[in-house]
Amino acid sequence: MRSIFxxxxxxxxxxxxxAQPVAEAHTCxxxxxxxxxxxxxxxxxxxxxxxxxxxxxxxxxxxxxAGKLKxxxxxxxxxxxxxxxxxxxxAQILDLRSCKPLNINLMMTIDSEHMEKDQF
Numbered sequence: 001m002r003s004i005f006x007x008x009x010x011x012x013x014x015x016x017x018x019a020q021p022v023a024e025a026h027t028c029x030x031x032x033x034x035x036x037x038x039x040x041x042x043x044x045x046x047x048x049x050x051x052x053x054x055x056x057x058x059x060x061x062x063x064x065x066a067g068k069l070k071x072x073x074x075x076x077x078x079x080x081x082x083x084x085x086x087x088x089x090x091a092q093i094l095d096l097r098s099c100k101p102l103n104i105n106l107m108m109t110i111d112s113e114h115m116e117k118d119q120f
Contacts, residue, residue, distance in 0.1 A: 026074070026075065026099065027072035027073060027074055028072065028073055028074070028075055028096040028099040028100070028101070028102070029070070029071075029072055029101040029102070030049075030069075030070070030071050030072070030073055030078075030094065030096065030101075030102050030104075031068065031069070031070050031101070031102070031103045031104070032047075032068065032069045032080070032103075032104045032106055033066075033067060033068050033103075033104070033105050033106065034047075034063065034067045034068075034082060034084075034106045034108060035067060035105070035106070035107055035108070036087070036107070036108055036109075036110070037107060037108075037109055037110065041066055041067035042063075042067045042084050042087070042108060043063050043064065043065050043066065043067040044063070044084060044085075045063060045067075045082050045083060045084035045108075046060070046081075046082070046083045046084070047060065047061045047062075047063060047069060047080070047081070047082050048060055048061070048079075048080070048081040048082075049061055049071065049073070049078050049079070049080055049094075050078065050079045050081070051076050051077060051078045051079065053076050053077055054074070054076050057073065057074075057076075057078070059071075073096055074096075075096050075097050075098070075099045076096055076097060077093060077094070077095055077096070077097060078093070078094040078096060079091065079092075079093060079094070080092045080093075080094050080104075080106075082106060082108065084108060086110060086111055086115060087108040087109060087110060087111055088108065088109050088110075088111045090106060090108060092104070092106070
């Protein structure tokens with residue numbers, strides 16, 4: 001009985017010694033600043049980051065009071081969609097495959113076509 005216990009203990013030690021540490025998930029920094037045409041901050045917007053590729057992400061992101069967002073994502077291509085009342089929606093492809101930090105200054109333009117119709 002004792003020998004079975006020691007053999008089991010020895011086998012467990014060998015398995016642990018040969019096991020490789022689990023690699024930490026490598027993520028990439030994305031920072032986005034959203035402003036209007038005059039440089040004014042837009043801090044209330046619908047922001048969606050999406051990919052159907054390797055990472056399979058679809059995430060709504062909240063802006064801080066300065067109209068900024070900071071998020072870490074896995075290396076991949078992502079679609080960024082931003083909309084805010086009174087502005088033309090913006091869509092952009094983000095390439096984080098190289099995993100270099102990506103800083104985007106996104107300027108939204110006033111949606112004068114639809115604002116004029118709403119005034120009547």
